[in-house]
Amino acid sequence: MLLADTTNKVNEMIKDYMMMKKEIARLEQIIFGYSVPMINWGVAQYGMDAAMPKCSSGKSKAELKQMDLRERRQHSRLLILRSKVMILESYTDSFSDLPTNIIYDRLLDGWTYRAIAEELSVSVTYVKDRKHHIMDVIVSAQKAQNAQNAQKDHFLHAQ
Template sequence: MLLADTTNKVNEMIKDYMMMKREVVRLEKIIFGYTIPMDNWGVAQYGIEAAMPKGSSGKSQAELKQMDLRERRQHNRLLVLRAKVTILESYTDSFSDLPTNIIYDRLLDGWTYRAIAEELNVSVTYVKDRKHHIIDVIVSAQKAQNAQNAQKDHFLQAK
């Protein structure tokens, strides 16, 4: 999975979130002919649905080889954007206090600092401070995940 590892990258991802969501929908319509609901990007199924055979929602290796260059670039962009959107959405409602969670939601929705501050009846400076806190939490979590993945890879290579 694509990992956001710097403050600037996370900040840009938050700013571009709405655009990335729209682009994911657009690319899915171009590539697959329909959109794939985000909750189906990797959710386990239970009961009879889990036992029944299904076709893949993605492209097979044979189809990927036959794609032209433009389609392959679109498919690769779709995978990257999905990963970024998933990273950002995984932090929804994960902050310790309600105002920070509200600020994060509003930032993802493209609200301005001033509009968020007016809604919460706080200062713009408070909103900016909370945004910096949010970015620090995401960067720290992603760095920890990078370290854990590197440790796993090292362990697997040692065997």
């Protein structure tokens, strides 16, 4: 499954990396049953309201079905986000020179070009050039991987 096949997609994935990590953590907490703040817990009641009988606190079948659909959508979003994050993380420390690896790590952490340039004592133009190099490497590797997967699929179907 190709998720990063163009430079624009890779650029967006790099920009959204921190947001995707936070969303993955949030979805995992919701889907896999960790404590979730419940907005419909209600508040304490007094007087006549407290004495009156209440309806069932359980969920109706329609509510359960809607929750199931929502959970499926969240799970599919979780899988897509995990794939994107895994692609980006697979390139950590995979570039030929140390400055490019540092720039890549800082880009994933959400640093600006200027902040990266100041830390490395290089120009902003250098940082931008390295980012374009990084995106080209990722796109090329993803295209090569897709071609290899297509050959495997073709070989399996040809037999």
